[in-house]
Amino acid sequence: xxxxxxxxxxxxxxxxxxxxxxxxxxxxxxxxxxxxxxxxxxxxxxxxxxxxxxxxxxxxxxxxxxxxxxxxxxxxxxxxxxxxxxxxxxxxxxxxxxxxxxxxxxxxxxxxxxxxxxxxx
Amino acid sequence: xxxxxxxxxxxxxxxxxxxxxxxxxxxxxxxxxxxxxxxxxxxxxxxxxxxxxxxxxxxxxxxxxxxxxxxxxxxxxxxxxxxxxxxxxxxxxxxxxxxxxxxxxxxxxxxxxxxxxxxxxxxxxxxxxxxxxxxxxxxxxxxxxxxxxxxxxxxxxxxxxxxxxxxxxxxxxxxxxxxxxxxxxxxxxxxxxxxxxxxxxxxxxxxxxxxxxxxxxxxxxxxxxxxxxxxxxxxxxxxxxxxxxxxxxxxxxxxxxxxxxxxxxxxxxxxxxxxxxxxxxxxxxxxxxxxxxxxxxxxxxxxxxxxxxxxxxxxxxxxxxxxxxxxxxxxxxxxxxxxxxxxxxxxxxxxxxxxxxxxxxxxxxxxxxxxxxxxxxxxxxxxxxxxxxxxxxxxxxxxxxxxxxxxxxxxxxxxxxxxxxxxxxxxxxxxxxxxxxxxxxxxxxxxxxxxxxxxxxxxxxxxxxxxxxxxxxxxxxxxxxxxxxxxxxxxxxxxxxxxxxxxxxxxxxxxxxxxxxxxxxxxxxxxxxxxxxxxxxxxxxxxxxxxxxxxxxxxxxxxxxxxxxxxxxxxxxxxxxxxxxxxxxxxxxxxxxxxxxxxxxxxxxxxxxxxxxxxxxxxxxxx
Numbered sequence: 001x002x003x004x005x006x007x008x009x010x011x012x013x014x015x016x017x018x019x020x021x022x023x024x025x026x027x028x029x030x031x032x033x034x035x036x037x038x039x040x041x042x043x044x045x046x047x048x049x050x051x052x053x054x055x056x057x058x059x060x061x062x063x064x065x066x067x068x069x070x071x072x073x074x075x076x077x078x079x080x081x082x083x084x085x086x087x088x089x090x091x092x093x094x095x096x097x098x099x100x101x102x103x104x105x106x107x108x109x110x111x112x113x114x115x116x117x118x119x120x121x
Numbered sequence: 122x123x124x125x126x127x128x129x130x131x132x133x134x135x136x137x138x139x140x141x142x143x144x145x146x147x148x149x150x151x152x153x154x155x156x157x158x159x160x161x162x163x164x165x166x167x168x169x170x171x172x173x174x175x176x177x178x179x180x181x182x183x184x185x186x187x188x189x190x191x192x193x194x195x196x197x198x199x200x201x202x203x204x205x206x207x208x209x210x211x212x213x214x215x216x217x218x219x220x221x222x223x224x225x226x227x228x229x230x231x232x233x234x235x236x237x238x239x240x241x242x243x244x245x246x247x248x249x250x251x252x253x254x255x256x257x258x259x260x261x262x263x264x265x266x267x268x269x270x271x272x273x274x275x276x277x278x279x280x281x282x283x284x285x286x287x288x289x290x291x292x293x294x295x296x297x298x299x300x301x302x303x304x305x306x307x308x309x310x311x312x313x314x315x316x317x318x319x320x321x322x323x324x325x326x327x328x329x330x331x332x333x334x335x336x337x338x339x340x341x342x343x344x345x346x347x348x349x350x351x352x353x354x355x356x357x358x359x360x361x362x363x364x365x366x367x368x369x370x371x372x373x374x375x376x377x378x379x380x381x382x383x384x385x386x387x388x389x390x391x392x393x394x395x396x397x398x399x400x401x402x403x404x405x406x407x408x409x410x411x412x413x414x415x416x417x418x419x420x421x422x423x424x425x426x427x428x429x430x431x432x433x434x435x436x437x438x439x440x441x442x443x444x445x446x447x448x449x450x451x452x453x454x455x456x457x458x459x460x461x462x463x464x465x466x467x468x469x470x471x472x473x474x475x476x477x478x479x480x481x482x483x484x485x486x487x488x489x490x491x492x493x494x495x496x497x498x499x500x501x502x503x504x505x506x507x508x509x510x511x512x513x514x515x516x517x518x519x520x521x522x523x524x525x526x527x528x529x530x531x532x533x534x535x536x537x538x539x540x541x542x543x544x545x546x547x548x549x550x551x552x553x554x555x556x557x558x559x560x561x562x563x564x565x566x567x568x569x570x571x572x573x574x575x576x577x578x579x580x581x582x583x584x585x586x587x588x589x590x591x592x593x594x595x596x597x598x599x600x601x602x603x604x605x606x607x608x609x610x611x612x613x614x615x616x617x618x619x620x621x622x623x624x625x626x627x628x629x630x631x632x633x634x635x636x637x638x639x640x641x642x643x644x645x646x647x648x649x650x651x652x653x654x655x656x657x658x659x660x661x662x663x664x665x666x667x668x669x670x671x672x673x674x675x676x677x678x679x680x681x682x683x684x685x686x687x688x689x690x691x692x693x694x695x696x697x698x699x700x701x702x703x704x705x706x707x708x709x710x711x712x713x714x715x716x717x718x719x720x721x722x723x724x725x726x727x728x729x730x731x732x733x734x735x736x737x738x739x740x741x742x743x744x
Contacts, residue, residue: 030622037506043363045508048354050703050712088508095503099493103485103515110478118464118471 029061032074035088045088124189127177128268130170131258134225137167138255145248149241160247164232167254168225175209175222178267182209187278190269191215197280197680199652207291208281213431214267216294220411221257223302228254231306231331238319238327245313246306253305256438264431280680283653289349297342297369301407303335304372307379308404308442311397312449318456320397325387328400330739332383336376337735343369344728352688357622357699357716359724362512367491368410371484375403378480380735381473389470389535393457395477401446406488408439413491465537472530479523486515517571524578524610527603528585531596550588554580565618576614582607598741602734608727612720622716627702628709638664640715653678658702658711660689671700697721 033047038054046054064074078086090096141163178191182205187193195212196205210219228250235243261267284290310328314320346369351359360366379399382392412435464470490507497503558576586604589595623635633640641661648655656675661668674687688701699716 026624030624035508035510037508043361045361048358050705055705083504085504085506088506089510089514090505090507095497095501096493096505099489099507099511100515102489103482106485107478107482107519110481114471114474114478117474118466 026062028065028071029058032061032071033058035075036078037086037088039082039086123177124181124186124268124270127174127181128266130174130177131262131268134167134170134174135255135258135262137163137170138251138258141167141251142248142255145244145251149244149248161232164225164229164247168229171218171222171225174268175218178215178218179206179209182206185278187276188270188272188274189267190271191267193271193275193278195281196278197652198277199680200281200286201651203288203291204281204286208285210294211281211285211290214261214265216298217257217261217265218267219295219298220302221254221261223298224250224254224257224305227302227306231310234330235327238323239317241317242310242313242319242324245316246310247313249309249312250305253309253442256442260431260434260438264434278680280652280678282681283676283678283683284353284685286678287349287353289345290353293342293345293349296338296345300335300337300339300342301372301410303331303338304376304400304404304407306331307335307400308446311400312446315397315449315453315456318453320386320393320457322387322390325383325396329380329383329387332376332380333735333739336373336380337732337739339369339373339376340728340732340735343373344725344732348725351721352690353685357688357701357714357718359721362490362507362509364491365414367487368413371487371491372403372406372410374480374484374487375399375406378477378484379403381476381480385470385473391464391470392473394454397450397457401443401450405439405443405446408435408442412436412439467533467538469530469533469535469538472526472533475526476530479519479526482519483516486512490515517575520610521571521574521578524575524582524607527606528578528582531599531603532585532589550584551581553584554578572614572618575610579607579610579614583611598734598736598738600734601737602731605727605730605732605734608723608730612723612727615720616718616724619719620716622714624712624714626705626710627713628711633713635715638662640713642711642713650676652680658713660700660702660713662698662700662715669698671698673701675702675704692722694722695719 030047033054034045036046036057038044038046038049038051038057040051040053041049044054046057048054061074064077069077075087084090090099092100141160144160178189180186181189181192182196183202185192185196185198185205187196191212191214195215196208200208209215228247231250232243232247235246307328310324310331314324314328343366346366347359350361350366351357379396382396382399385392386396412432464474490511494505494507497505554577557580558573561576562573582603586600586607589600590597590604621636623633623640625633627633627640627642629642629644631642639662641663643659643661646657646659648657654677656677657672658674660671660673662671663669669691671689671691673689676685676687677683678685684704686701686703688699690700691698697716697718699718699721701714703712703714705712
């Protein structure tokens with residue numbers, strides 16, 4: 001918990017001195033932050049929110065990009081830190097396999113029903 | 122005093138409801154299948170009672186009668202009159218009363234509209250609709266009474282959430298509810314028809330009107346909500362796959378499938394069972410939508426009023442209705458004349474089935490995406506978020522063949538068609554989109570793999586429908602809707618691919634270069650309005666040829682204390698210039714977000730076109 005506080009303070013200090021640099025990296029921040037949930041808001045993405053959390057998050061992403069991390073590494077870092085809840089794009093694992101596959105199964109099943117109803121000749 | 126009038130009217134409506142339910146079930150048992158004039162006048166009185174109680178609530182809001190708890194919680198004397206009125210349905214209790222109002226009025230209209238249909242079917246529909254009305258009356262009177270009193274009477278109310286104080290959002294709920302509640306008539310009528318064994322072409326052509334009405338209102342209701350989100354929430358986005366948005370999209374998808382099925386039933390007398398299943402599903406989705414939004418289970422930006430204990434009531438009521446309808450469906454299924462004729466592959470029937478398959482797929486994606494996190498959390502205690510990337514990955518690949526079938530389906534004949542020779546014209550109409558897409562991709566570059574085929578196929582639909590406008594004996598309403606859909610996908614796609622944005626922190630007097638433009642922050646003006654203070658920023662967007670002045674606002678409302686950002690948008694047929702600014706903590710700095718959104722206005726226009734198709738189809742008498 002203490003570490004979090006120090007981190008937040010550092011982030012706030014950054015916030016004050018930060019000058020958003022090149023447009024290219026900030027576009028990348030936009031892209032990543034669109035896929036992140038603002039944890040303290042009601043169903044808004046980090047990109048859309050103007051809360052302190054979202055602002056510090058954007059700076060955090062910016063720093064990670066400056067460190068040379070790629071998108072994958074940044075998402076993984078955030079998932080480790082805040083849990084799966086923060087990303088809008090759930091990865092496929094044993095918990096989410098049904099989520100991804102169920103609609104596809106329904107589609108195939110419906111397709112078979114139609115195939116049986118319709119005469120091919 | 123006036124407050125009590127509304128309360129008593131609701132109790133009278135409840136008594137009438139009980140009386141009608143008993144009377145109709147008796148007349149059904151005695152097989153005296155006559156809808157007596159007696160019942161008709163009872164329904165009229167019931168509608169009148171609900172109208173009175175609704176007007177009473179409006180009156181309480183307008184006069185700021187704070188002895189009424191609902192008014193106290195959601196209004197304030199300093200609020201403009203317009204928002205005092207719209208505040209009536211901007212809260213839980215009032216919005217339920219609006220649900221009830223529409224329920225009773227629709228039933229009244231149904232009884233008038235169905236004069237030429239079998240008596241037995243009318244009585245049964247009336248019976249089921251009254252059960253729904255009864256459920257809602259109980260719900261309103263015992264869990265969310267809009268006429269609850271407070272004593273001692275407070276001198277001032279707590280106010281309405283300022284982001285709801287907006288013209289689009291004032292009319293959005295009533296329109297959306299007309300769509301939602303319209304599905305209740307479809308539900309009751311489907312149950313009535315299956316029991317009385319009258320699922321046939323004439324039922325289809327009767328219920329088609331109700332399907333169209335609900336569908337048109339739902340489409341426009343969703344559109345209004347989306348426009349509101351675009352300019353009020355400051356996202357610059359218009360659809361976020363937010364749970365509350367999804368909840369309104371689900372009945373729409375189901376209704377669209379039902380619409381096509383009912384057309385087929387009307388013309389060909391097939392797919393009876395499927396039409397019944399869809400009717401039941403559509404209403405269940407509307408009800409569960411109300412449940413999910415009202416119970417506060419969903420984590421959403423659109424959730425403004427909720428209370429978990431109320432959710433339990435709706436949930437139970439919903440289960441009872443679904444249980445009854447499933448039971449009735451299986452018990453009376455034998456009344457459906459079995460349709461053993463096979464459908465030919467090359468026929469419009471097959472095309473409708475394919476449409477339904479895709480609609481059900483889209484529906485399942487949205488449904489599973491919306492409720493999966495809730496179940497996962499209950500079962501596994503694991504929280505996941507499902508957002509736009511999930512929906513895009515599953516929906517876009519299927520949208521491509523869907524567009525293709527949408528283009529060719531309507532041109533296939535009923536019953537059986539021949540695989541026509543593909544002539545030069547058809548090839549030409551397919552080559553044009555490919556060429557245009559190729560040039561487009563070369564010029565702008567597209568990062569997402571599936572954008573290209575999506576672009577090609579929506580252009581294909583676009584050109585095919587345009588060509589068909591010049592054909593003979595065309596179904597103009599269907600063409601307009603399909604054309605609107607191609608335009609919708611095209612404008613969403615172009616809007617997504619070509620959008621440009623810039624966000625930075627600026628002070629008054631700052632200038633920023635963005636693309637070939639310069640964004641100037643000129644000054645800030647503070648103005649006091651009736652119930653808020655507003656900071657109006659004056660910005661200039663200057664490029665080589667001209668300069669555009671935009672004036673976004675930051676509003677500071679006093680009751681309740683809230684800050685909202687009002688974007689300023691300048692729309693042309695080519696692009697929207699969208700500018701919004703926010704206060705940040707650094708002294709004198711504002712976060713300024715400027716966006717260029719190409720073809721934004723066409724997204725709205727295309728949804729209007731889709732709805733226009735529905736309206737035109739409504740006017741048409743059995744063609």
